Amino acid sequence: MTKIEEHASPVENQWCPGCPNFGILAALKRTLAELDLAPDEVCLVSGIGQAAKLPHYLKANVYNGLHGRAIPAAIGIHVANPKLKTIVTSGDGDLYGEGGNHLLHAFRRNPDITVIAHDNRIYALTKGQASPTTPRGEKTRLQFDGVEIDPAQMLATAIDHGCTFVARGFAGDIDGLTDILKRAIAHRGLSLVDVIQPCITWGNHPVDWYRERVVPIPDDHDPADRDRAVSVALDVEDSFPVGVLCELPEREPFAASYRERVGDGPLYELPRIDRSIVDERLARLVVREESTREE
Amino acid sequence: MDRNIFVTGAAGEGIQTIGDVVARCFLTQGYPVFASQEFESRIRGGNSSVRIRVAEEPRNAPREDADVLLALNPVAREHYADALRSDGLLISSTPPPNETGTSTDERNRISIPFVPLATTHGGEAIYANAVAAGALCAAVGLPFEDLDGVLSSAFAKRGDEVVRANVDAARAGFDRAASQLGDDVPEELPRRAATYAYASAHETIPIAAAAAGCRFISAYPMSPSTGIITAFARDADLGVFAEQAEDEIAAINMSLGASAAGARAMTATSGGGFALMIEGISLAGMIETPIVIVLAQRPGPATGLPTRTAQEDLLFAIRAGHGEFPRVVLAPSDPQETIDLTVRAFDLADRYQVPVVLLTDQYLADSRFSLDRLELPAEIPADRLADPADFETYARYTPGETGVSPRLAFGQGGHTVCLDSDEHTPEGHITEDLRTVRPAAVEKRLEKARRLRKEIRPPDEDRTDDADLILVGWGSTRGAIAEAVDRLRADGREVGSIHFAELWPLPELEPQKEARYWTVEGNATGQLAQLLRGGVGWSVEGTIGRSDGLPIDARYILERTP
Numbered sequence: 011m012t013k014i015e016e017h018a019s020p021v022e023n024q025w026c027p028g029c030p031n032f033g034i035l036a037a038l039k040r041t042l043a044e045l046d047l048a049p050d051e052v053c054l055v056s057g058i059g060q061a062a063k064l065p066h067y068l069k070a071n072v073y074n075g076l077h078g079r080a081i082p083a084a085i086g087i088h089v090a091n092p093k094l095k096t097i098v099t100s101g102d103g104d105l106y107g108e109g110g111n112h113l114l115h116a117f118r119r120n121p122d123i124t125v126i127a128h129d130n131r132i133y134a135l136t137k138g139q140a141s142p143t144t145p146r147g148e149k150t151r152l153q154f155d156g157v158e159i160d161p162a163q164m165l166a167t168a169i170d171h172g173c174t175f176v177a178r179g180f181a182g183d184i185d186g187l188t189d190i191l192k193r194a195i196a197h198r199g200l201s202l203v204d205v206i207q208p209c210i211t212w213g214n215h216p217v218d219w220y221r222e223r224v225v226p227i228p229d230d231h232d233p234a235d236r237d238r239a240v241s242v243a244l245d246v247e248d249s250f251p252v253g254v255l256c257e258l259p260e261r262e263p264f265a266a267s268y269r270e271r272v273g274d275g276p277l278y279e280l281p282r283i284d285r286s287i288v289d290e291r292l293a294r295l296v297v298r299e300e301s302t303r304e305e
Numbered sequence: 306m307d308r309n310i311f312v313t314g315a316a317g318e319g320i321q322t323i324g325d326v327v328a329r330c331f332l333t334q335g336y337p338v339f340a341s342q343e344f345e346s347r348i349r350g351g352n353s354s355v356r357i358r359v360a361e362e363p364r365n366a367p368r369e370d371a372d373v374l375l376a377l378n379p380v381a382r383e384h385y386a387d388a389l390r391s392d393g394l395l396i397s398s399t400p401p402p403n404e405t406g407t408s409t410d411e412r413n414r415i416s417i418p419f420v421p422l423a424t425t426h427g428g429e430a431i432y433a434n435a436v437a438a439g440a441l442c443a444a445v446g447l448p449f450e451d452l453d454g455v456l457s458s459a460f461a462k463r464g465d466e467v468v469r470a471n472v473d474a475a476r477a478g479f480d481r482a483a484s485q486l487g488d489d490v491p492e493e494l495p496r497r498a499a500t501y502a503y504a505s506a507h508e509t510i511p512i513a514a515a516a517a518g519c520r521f522i523s524a525y526p527m528s529p530s531t532g533i534i535t536a537f538a539r540d541a542d543l544g545v546f547a548e549q550a551e552d553e554i555a556a557i558n559m560s561l562g563a564s565a566a567g568a569r570a571m572t573a574t575s576g577g578g579f580a581l582m583i584e585g586i587s588l589a590g591m592i593e594t595p596i597v598i599v600l601a602q603r604p605g606p607a608t609g610l611p612t613r614t615a616q617e618d619l620l621f622a623i624r625a626g627h628g629e630f631p632r633v634v635l636a637p638s639d640p641q642e643t644i645d646l647t648v649r650a651f652d653l654a655d656r657y658q659v660p661v662v663l664l665t666d667q668y669l670a671d672s673r674f675s676l677d678r679l680e681l682p683a684e685i686p687a688d689r690l691a692d693p694a695d696f697e698t699y700a701r702y703t704p705g706e707t708g709v710s711p712r713l714a715f716g717q718g719g720h721t722v723c724l725d726s727d728e729h730t731p732e733g734h735i736t737e738d739l740r741t742v743r744p745a746a747v748e749k750r751l752e753k754a755r756r757l758r759k760e761i762r763p764p765d766e767d768r769t770d771d772a773d774l775i776l777v778g779w780g781s782t783r784g785a786i787a788e789a790v791d792r793l794r795a796d797g798r799e800v801g802s803i804h805f806a807e808l809w810p811l812p813e814l815e816p817q818k819e820a821r822y823w824t825v826e827g828n829a830t831g832q833l834a835q836l837l838r839g840g841v842g843w844s845v846e847g848t849i850g851r852s853d854g855l856p857i858d859a860r861y862i863l864e865r866t867p
Contacts (some may be wrong), residue, residue, distance in 0.1 A: 021734045048763070049717040055565070058726070065723075066734050070519075071715035072723040073565055074735070075558065076588050082555040086562025086570070087715065089546055094716055105761045117552040164381060254463075268546045276568030277520040278690055278714050288516040291540070292644075292679045294505040297332035299454060 012043045019036060030181035030207045030217060031061060034128060038099070038181075038186035039068055052126045053094040055084040057109060059063040059209070060135050061101035061128030078108025079118045081125070088121045089265045091276040095124075095195060102204075106142040106164050114163070116200055117171035121264035124194045127164070128181075130209040136211035141260045148214050165243035168202045169236055169256045175201035176239065177255040180224045181208070182217055183252070190254060200262045205249055220250065227253035235259060306336075308445065309368040310357040313435075313498050314377030319434030323375070324355030324437045326459060327675065328503070330451040335497025337675030339729060341668065343855060346528070347609040352384045359445075363501070365639060365674040366784030367858045376459065377419065389434050396440055396482065414580040415485040417478055427474030435471040439478030443527050445498050449479050502679040506643040506669035506781075509679065510599060511536040513647035514571060514670075515543035516681050518688055519597070521570040523548045525561035526577055529670035529773040530601040533573040539761055553578035553833045554686055556583035557598070564594050565724055566713025567690060575600035577608065586660050589752065590630025591700070592724040593710070595654035595661075597647075602666040602827075604854045611692070612666035613854030616827030620836065622662045623809045624749030629658065629747070631754035634809035636664040636780030639674050641805060644681060651687040653760065653846035657753050658712060664808070666827065668781045668856040676727045693718020701733040754810055761812040762807040768794070769818055772801030774867065777845070779805040779827045779833050782857045789862035800866075805833065811840040825849045825862055 017039045025031050042052060043167040054065035058077035065072040071094065077084045080098045088096045098105070105113055105127045115124070128272050132137040133150075140150035142162040168176045179187040187205065194201035206224065209215045227242060231253075239256035272280060309328070314320045321342065321712045327336040339358040345351035354555045358368055366647055374389040376382035376397040389395060395414045417440045423432035435456065442452045447614055455717050456471045483490050510533050514522075522545055524534040537547040548565075550556035560570040574582060589596045604615035622634045633653050637643040643665070650661040691711035693699070699720040703710045712732075715722050723733030728743055730736045738744075768790060773812045786802050793800040801820070822836040822845045831848030837847055851866045 024735075025610035031331060031574065048719075050719045053715045055562070063735065066725075069485070069721060071721050072728065072733065073562060073592075073715070074723075074725040075561070075592070076584055076726055079558040079585070082550070082558035083565075085548075086521065086523065086559035086564070086568075088562075088568040089548075089559075090563040090566035090570075091567035091715060111551055112555050115555070150772065180694070241441065263546075271541065272544065276567055276714065276717075277546075277563070280520065280690065282518050282543075282685070282687075283515055285516070285544055288681060289514050291395050291512045291543075292502070292509070295508065295679055296500055296502045297329055298500055299333050 011046050012048055014043050015041055017042055017049060017068045017070070019067050019069050020168040023067055023142045024063060025060060026211050028210055031064065031128060032128065032203055032298045033184050033303065034207060035064055035067055036189065037191055038064070039211035040184070040188045041195065044188070045195060047095055051093070051095055053087055055080045055087060055096060055098045056177065057100045057105050059101040061099065061102055064099045067092040078104055081102065081109055081111065081112035084123050085116065085119065085121050085264065087154045088123050089210045092122065092269065092274055093276060097195065098123060098125040102127055102131065102143045103133050103141045106162050110142065110162070114167070114171060117168055119174045119264040120172070120174070120261050122198050123201070124203065126191070127202065127204045127206045129214060130207045131238070132209045132212045134209050134212050134237050135285070164242055165202070165204055165255060166240045169239050169243060172261065173198045173202055173256070174258040174261055175200070175254070176243070176250050177203045177254045179203055179205040180250070180252050181205050181219070182221050183224070194255060197257070199263050223249045225249045227251045227255065235288070268273065307360045307364060308372045309369040309370065310373040310375065310445065311354050311385055311388060312357065312375045313381040314353040315419055315457050316347055316353055316426055319379045320353055320355050320377065323434050323441065324357055325453065326452065326455050327447070328357050328445045330442055331359045332501055332675065333455060333493055334447060334504055335499045336361065336494065337501045337646050338503065339363070339365045339367070339672065339674060341367045341672040341856065344612050350761070352381055354385060362859060363675045364788070366788050368471065369860050371386060373444060374439070375437055377437060381493050392550045393861060394444055396437070396444060398840065400678050415440070415482055416421070417481050419478070421480060422477045423474050424666050426477035427470040429815045431471070432470055432474035432623060432805055433530050435474035435800065436478035436643055440482035440534060443479045443482035443490065448493050448496040449476065452479070469499055482659045501675040501677065502640070502677060503673050503675050504640045504667055505673050506637060506640045507532050507601070508536070509644045510544060510647050511545070511679065511787070513541065513644040513681065514597070514651065515545055516685055517529035517648045518569040519545055519651060519652035520568040521546050521560060521563035521602045522572060523550045523556040524573045525550050525553045525556050525580045527575045529603055529667035530599060532574040532670060533599060548768050553581035554585065555832070557582040557596070560596055561589055561594050563643045564596055565592065565715060566838060567717065569595070569655070569688065571599065573601065575603050576605050576621070579618070579621070579822045584765045586632070587626035587630065588726050589660040590626060590628070590632060590866070591726050593658035595658055597650045597654050599663045601670050602664065604852065610854040612667065613852065615852065616666060616782070616832070617852070619779065619808065619832040620665065622664055623836070631659050632749050632809065633659060633661040633757060634664060635661065635807050636782055637806060638667065638804070639676070641676055641679055643683060644679065646806065647681055653757070653763065655689050656709070657757055659707060659753065659757070664780055666781050688777070690714055690717065693720055699732045702729065702731045702749070704731060704749060707756060708749045737843050751828055754845065758810040758812065761780035761807045761810055763812045763814060764803045767804070769801035769803065769820070772799050772818070773821050774798065774800045775803055775818065775820045775822050776825050776862070777833060777837070779820055780812040782825055782827065785862060787855045788859035789866070792859055792863060793866065808836070811836065814841050814843070821846050821867065823847050823849060823867060826856060827851050827857055
């Protein structure tokens with residue numbers, strides 16, 4: 011086990027005092043410590059938004075890229091160096107809105123990464139517009155008469171698209187969230203953890219409103235039952251079931267066949283391909299009587 | 306000899322196979338071929354052509370008029386009839402208009418029943434293109450043995466029966482053409498000892514990229530760039546991971562992630578996809594992460610003419626991206642230069658930690674050139690990731706005289722590496738320090754641009770010393786401009802040319818000569834002329850521009866030369 015202090019970052023935190031993001035940060039640090047992951051073994055990838063600043067607040071490799079584009083960047087990082095534990099940590103607007111298409115295809119690709127969606131149901135950094143998960147009818151600083159479209163159901167979509175680990179956590183329950191994150195990171199293949207992270211500045215409900223409505227997923231829930239998992243994922247009318255919704259047998263992870271050819275190390279450690287291979291490819295382009303053409 | 310053969314027909318009729326087979330027959334016989342294609346954006350039907358130019362020495366530029374027109378169907382015959390020279394030969398399935406033989410140009414037509422001969426001799430109508438190839442070989446003096454050999458090797462994988470059917474159908478076409486030509490059947494081309502490398506510019510990119518250490522490509526299929534990722538996917542021995550992205554935004558961001566994790570990475574697209582990638586290009590500039598982007602141009606705006614050629618994206622490539630950051634734009638003109646510039650693109654991207662755009666176009670993607678040889682540079686520069694042992698604590702953007710900081714990949718040697726699209730401290734962390742950090746970061750990026758400018762190769766000059774007119778071009782028009790200069794010189798004009806292969810940062814240039822300067826470009830607005838006027842204060846009198854989607858050829862230039 012690494013020590014929590016090893017994961018501390020000297021960077022000044024820009025979050026609002028009391029923001030539940032601090033709970034996610036604490037749970038992630040504990041998770042990394044308990045999984046015995048050193049800072050250099052972890053790569054945190056994020057997009058833009060308050061949640062996306064998290065990678066600066068603990069010590070790790072950091073790729074804080076473009077809004078909505080954390081997922082493709084993480085896929086590239088994972089392919090280039092599967093020895094790193096690549097963890098995406100960004101908001102619901104970033105992951106489900108701006109970058110929703112990438113997440114959809116990431117479920118299909120199944121790279122061995124973990125995606126933590128800080129789901130505060132609002133655009134906070136831009137001061138209070140609807141996010142993809144804002145419930146219909148809720149008034150915002152842009153949807154003045156209330157949101158007129160239905161919220162995205164990304165957990166159900168994830169299960170539907172073959173994601174083999176789908177969970178919901180609560181930023182106000184650091185112990186519970188740590189347990190979920192440990193399982194998610196240990197899971198081989200893409201794992202999605204949507205974390206309820208009430209926005210204390212722009213959200214329509216205080217943290218306690220959520221705390222009263224967070225309920226553990228029943229003990230008899232079978233995470234291998236996809237249909238049931240979809241139902242639980244969609245069942246957010248009156249309460250929020252928290253825990254592992256879906257955990258399926260691991261599928262072949264992304265880039266497995268390439269990795270069979272080149273081994274599992276970082277690509278920068280591979281030597282250049284043999285010069286004779288490329289010279290031979292050029293030689294093939296010379297047309298001679300006996301030359302055959304490959305199509 | 307300078308013969309130009311048009312093989313024309315509808316998409317799906319196999320004109321590419323005919324063109325390729327006949328080109329290889331010429332090459333086997335020792336003659337260099339330049340083959341270009343123009344086709345419609347559809348899977349079946351329409352009018353397409355493959356143009357084969359053959360000479361004793363490589364003439365790697367298109368010619369607009371045809372010495373021989375092979376038309377597989379009547380629509381193609383009508384569509385391309387104007388291209389056929391008055392002394393040219395038409396090969397089609399249509400009987401001459403005047404069966405009595407009184408037509409003045411009857412001598413220049415032969416009528417080959419492609420499909421009936423295919424059915425009779427090959428067993429199926431699909432061998433009509435083999436019949437046509439046979440007829441064409443007879444009409445241009447290629448010995449049948451060449452065709453037999455090329456067909457046999459081309460179809461070897463499909464089995465003896467397919468080879469035999471093709472050869473028999475080709476023989477029937479060959480014999481029918483020979484008998485119709487009668488006394489006009491050309492003498493057999495004498496065999497020459499020469500051999501040539503025969504390739505498109507795009508065919509060389511994956512090979513050169515792999516040699517330069519590329520390990521990752523993510524791209525979204527878009528004409529005319531698709532062949533690049535396809536070649537990586539087909540050839541696992543090149544060792545490059547190839548992923549078809551869900552869109553071009555994903556493509557560039559995946560490649561940047563891979564690059565940040567230490568893999569040499571690239572992507573390839575055309576104008577519309579490049580537009581989607583632009584935020585990623587700006588990101589590459591900000592996080593100082595190397596990436597090579599092939600931008601294979603086609604005419605725009607928007608979807609434009611998807612299968613045609615253009616040079617409309619020069620200023621776009623140079624300016625693309627919000628904010629101010631250094632980048633490199635290179636534009637090869639033939640397969641060998643494409644190899645050299647691909648290797649150079651990876652090296653410059655790595656040494657300066659910048660995005661590098663390799664500007665090609667449909668003409669370079671789909672035309673095959675004959676060159677004496679194709680070769681990789683003797684020395685291919687090594688990767689420049691830093692040695693992690695050099696640092697006790699590592700900061701990704703450590704300032705220094707050159708603006709280029711030592712680069713480590715994530716986790717390399719036990720270090721942590723922090724990259725941020727926000728303005729960042731030397732450690733890579735988000736900052737809003739406007740007094741010291743931001744100005745230093747701006748200066749760091751600009752210093753890289755200043756140093757890059759000194760790296761950029763000045764343009765090549767050809768016969769400019771005594772010229773009173775200088776034609777200035779870039780990228781794929783080089784061969785056409787050289788041919789136009791030759792012909793103008795032959796007519797007694799004092800003309801020279803300047804060719805830019807490296808366009809950005811604009812290199813330091815010699816003072817202009819006492820001559821009129823005109824650019825020759827595949828666009829309507831003279832983008833290089835604009836660049837030279839604004840960037841280095843050159844006086845450029847005008848532009849010979851082409852924007853109809855077809856490549857510039859010498860005749861086009863001559864008809865518009867001031």
